[in-house]
Amino acid sequence: MPWVLKGISDGILTSKYPRKSDGYGETWRGSIKISPNNLGLDLSHVAKSCPTNAINIEQTHPQVDLGLCILCGNCIDLCGDIFSFQPDFESAKLDRDLLVVPETVEDRERLRAVRAALYLRVRTLRRSIAIRHVDCGSDGSEEWEISALTNPIYDVQRLGITFTASPRHADILLVTGSGSTGMIDSLKETYLQMPHPKAVIAVGTDAISGGMHRNSASTAKNGVDGLIPVDVYVPGSPPSPFGILYAILLAVGTISNRGKPC
Amino acid sequence: MATSIQSSTVAADRFVNAVESDLRREGRLGALFAVPFQGGTRLSAILSSFGAFKIISCNIEPGHGTYPALSAITPAANWYERQIFDLHGLMPANYQSLDPLVIRKGLESDPTYKPDEDLSERRPDLSEPSVEGEGLFKIPLGPVRSGIFESIEYVIETPGEEILHVEPRPFYKHRGIENNFSGRSFGEGALLAERVEGVSSVAHAIAYCQAIEQLSDSEISPQAQLVRVIHAELERIANHLESMVRHCEAAAQAVAFARFSFYKEQIMRLRADICGHRFSRGVVSPGGVTIPTTLDLNAVSKRISKLEADIDSSVNLLMKTASFLDRLRGTGVITTKQSRLFGTLGPVARGSGLLEDTRSSHPYSAYRHLGFVPVRETSDGDALARQNVRIDEIAGSFHLLKQALDGLGDLKTPGDEWRIKLNIRDGESLGWAEASQGEVLYLVIVDSGRLKTVRQRSASFHNMSVFSSAFPKDITTDFAFIEASFGLSVAGVSG
Ligand code: SF4
Numbered sequence: 001m002p003w004v005l006k007g008i009s010d011g012i013l014t015s016k017y018p019r020k021s022d023g024y025g026e027t028w029r030g031s032i033k034i035s036p037n038n039l040g041l042d043l044s045h046v047a048k049s050c051p052t053n054a055i056n057i058e059q060t061h062p063q064v065d066l067g068l069c070i071l072c073g074n075c076i077d078l079c080g081d082i083f084s085f086q087p088d089f090e091s092a093k094l095d096r097d098l099l100v101v102p103e104t105v106e107d108r109e110r111l112r113a114v115r116a117a118l119y120l121r122v123r124t125l126r127r128s129i130a131i132r133h134v135d136c137g138s139d140g141s142e143e144w145e146i147s148a149l150t151n152p153i154y155d156v157q158r159l160g161i162t163f164t165a166s167p168r169h170a171d172i173l174l175v176t177g178s179g180s181t182g183m184i185d186s187l188k189e190t191y192l193q194m195p196h197p198k199a200v201i202a203v204g205t206d207a208i209s210g211g212m213h214r215n216s217a218s219t220a221k222n223g224v225d226g227l228i229p230v231d232v233y234v235p236g237s238p239p240s241p242f243g244i245l246y247a248i249l250l251a252v253g254t255i256s257n258r259g260k261p262c
Numbered sequence: 263m264a265t266s267i268q269s270s271t272v273a274a275d276r277f278v279n280a281v282e283s284d285l286r287r288e289g290r291l292g293a294l295f296a297v298p299f300q301g302g303t304r305l306s307a308i309l310s311s312f313g314a315f316k317i318i319s320c321n322i323e324p325g326h327g328t329y330p331a332l333s334a335i336t337p338a339a340n341w342y343e344r345q346i347f348d349l350h351g352l353m354p355a356n357y358q359s360l361d362p363l364v365i366r367k368g369l370e371s372d373p374t375y376k377p378d379e380d381l382s383e384r385r386p387d388l389s390e391p392s393v394e395g396e397g398l399f400k401i402p403l404g405p406v407r408s409g410i411f412e413s414i415e416y417v418i419e420t421p422g423e424e425i426l427h428v429e430p431r432p433f434y435k436h437r438g439i440e441n442n443f444s445g446r447s448f449g450e451g452a453l454l455a456e457r458v459e460g461v462s463s464v465a466h467a468i469a470y471c472q473a474i475e476q477l478s479d480s481e482i483s484p485q486a487q488l489v490r491v492i493h494a495e496l497e498r499i500a501n502h503l504e505s506m507v508r509h510c511e512a513a514a515q516a517v518a519f520a521r522f523s524f525y526k527e528q529i530m531r532l533r534a535d536i537c538g539h540r541f542s543r544g545v546v547s548p549g550g551v552t553i554p555t556t557l558d559l560n561a562v563s564k565r566i567s568k569l570e571a572d573i574d575s576s577v578n579l580l581m582k583t584a585s586f587l588d589r590l591r592g593t594g595v596i597t598t599k600q601s602r603l604f605g606t607l608g609p610v611a612r613g614s615g616l617l618e619d620t621r622s623s624h625p626y627s628a629y630r631h632l633g634f635v636p637v638r639e640t641s642d643g644d645a646l647a648r649q650n651v652r653i654d655e656i657a658g659s660f661h662l663l664k665q666a667l668d669g670l671g672d673l674k675t676p677g678d679e680w681r682i683k684l685n686i687r688d689g690e691s692l693g694w695a696e697a698s699q700g701e702v703l704y705l706v707i708v709d710s711g712r713l714k715t716v717r718q719r720s721a722s723f724h725n726m727s728v729f730s731s732a733f734p735k736d737i738t739t740d741f742a743f744i745e746a747s748f749g750l751s752v753a754g755v756s757g
Pocket residue numbers: 032049050051052053054055064068069070071072073074075076
């Protein structure tokens with residue numbers, strides 16, 4: 001009995017996201033923004049200080065690959081005029097190349113095509129979504145953020161999202177980790193056991209590109225990308241629960257990439 | 263640094279004796295590290311006694327594939343010897359067990375793996391049963407487990423219900439983390455340390471940074487020390503709450519599960535609000551901390567007081583729920599004797615009567631001045647004892663947090679330095695910190711202004727080696743409780 005009272009004593013804690021924006025999600029350090037006033041600046045020292053070589057200064061304008069960036073803030077420390085954190089948790093993308101910012105016009109064109117193809121494939125999924133998670137060499141933090149989705153604040157069950165133990169019942173595969181050699185077989189097997197249609201989400205910078213473990217001989221070359229086909233890329237080291245939730249909704253097409261429900 | 267470290271090198275044939283005589287004087291084996299040295303290998307045993315660490319090393323000549331086994335004198339060495347065999351191909355003479363631990367047999371793509379035909383063949387076969395008898399099953403649990411877990415396989419040997427033996431196989435998610443440090447800058451090293459065991463990012467970063475800072479002669483500023491304490495204690499509370507959440511999940515206590523996961527989320531949000539990152543990454547850096555962007559001491563104090571009261575009332579309720587306590591009482595016992603033998607760490611040690619906590623036994627940084635609240639003495643050694651330790655530690659962390667916040671309020675003057683410039687000399691150094699899982703150790707070797715070799719040992723690695731000792735009296739449905747009560751991170755075990 002005391003537990004029942006405890007359960008109702010705080011009223012409703014649950015976020016209204018995605019129906020309404022959630023104030024907290026928007027204070028999150030989510031991606032890197034590059035100021036356009038950067039022509040002719042020598043940023044080589046900044047590029048060199050990036051622990052994952054995420055900054056490309058070979059082009060006319062510098063670019064940051066959010067699939068590599070671990071949001072450490074080195075570039076901002078060194079050159080705060082050009083680089084800044086962007087409070088943006090809806091940073092997941094449907095294409096690996098689209099993680100390179102700033103995005104170009106061609107990027108947007110391509111996105112439209114990728115999205116249409118994905119949604120055609122997963123259109124039978126939209127009502128209830130069963131998720132299977134596989135850790136492929138994470139540092140353990142991504143698992144916390146995925147588990148957080150079941151706490152009363154995110155409470156993803158309200159959106160028809162459940163976690164399942166069996167890959168045979170799963171619609172979406174959440175993969176974390178930099179692709180440790182020891183897990184590759186198990187990952188592929190889980191993927192193969194899932195019925196069609198299915199979507200794969202690479203959760204976190206490690207899964208997208210290997211992050212800081214990219215050059216380790218004990219992990220795959222590009223995280224889990226390439227080991228199995230990835231549909232959605234969620235950057236972050238680790239991404240926040242909102243970021244992961246956004247990616248799940250993006251994968252099943254219940255949200256547009258502008259963050260508004262569709 | 264207040265605590266001095268004695269370091270000595272002995273001849274290889276004296277190694278076991280030297281370590282043994284130290285262990286006899288109430289010491290424990292903290293870690294055994296292998297470091298490349300002049301073409302051969304240097305083995306360093308980290309020994310700990312109250313108030314001091316000691317390093318005893320010996321050099322193994324190149325081409326000399328074996329070394330004197332420490333597992334002959336302490337079971338705590340066994341996992342280190344297996345790890346060293348996996349990573350360096352060095353074989354202990356008269357070893358006890360060399361089952362693959364961090365690298366799966368046959369993963370030759372790992373350059374740290376030196377396939378040596380003779381050695382591999384002499385390795386005991388994986389399928390060899392460690393317990394023999396009729397009607398025994400081996401149930402593999404993992405590596406892909408049901409639920410949101412890190413990948414690890416537990417091979418459970420059981421005649422049906424009772425668990426006779428559990429063999430953890432953490433090698434699935436080995437990432438080769440230690441090699442990854444070599445050649446990096448000091449700043450990058452801290453970022454990588456944060457990713458060794460992601461749920462204890464702060465403790466790892468502190469242990470690593472303290473090793474680096476010891477190689478310069480400067481001490482970081484008092485306010486940087488306090489900011490480190492704030493993040494370390496918030497991290498501890500989050501981890502302990504995670505352990506509670508796992509307990510409640512296993513016991514199907516739905517409301518308690520919701521409550522504790524809600525509190526944990528509040529702690530994570532508080533961390534993000536004061537530094538921009540839910541795991542406090544990027545805060546601790548060699549020389550101090552990065553400049554806090556937002557740190558409204560009053561607002562933080564208020565939120566902390568509210569959380570403390572909320573958590574306390576839910577804990578009181580949970581610890582009066584008989585059906586919950588029944589699951590923990592007498593479950594997964596680690597006796598004081600076993601604990602001492604293995605030199606266990608963290609809540610596992612403290613739940614079985616050892617008062618090992620580096621914050622008080624080897625105090626560092628601001629912990630030297632802050633009032634430290636020790637946990638109540640308990641030597642039951644079961645899951646309930648470990649849970650009680652965590653409850654006390656949460657209260658202790660709140661106490662430290664308030665003190666650190668007060669201290670910062672008194673100190674903060676404009677222009678103060680959050681991060682000082684370090685002059686780091688070449689050499690070898692040891693750093694440590696208390697994570698929620700227990701003591702974290704970093705052995706750092708600097709050469710020509712860069713990281714040459716880094717060896718780390720998480721408490722999860724050390725404690726996982728006694729995990730199987732917790733079972734003989736338990737049944738399969740106790741497994742989830744025992745696992746939750748150990749509260750280990752697989753990433754920290756696999757490396
Ligand atoms: S914040 Fe990202 S882009 Fe900038 S230095 Fe760090 S990893 Fe590189």
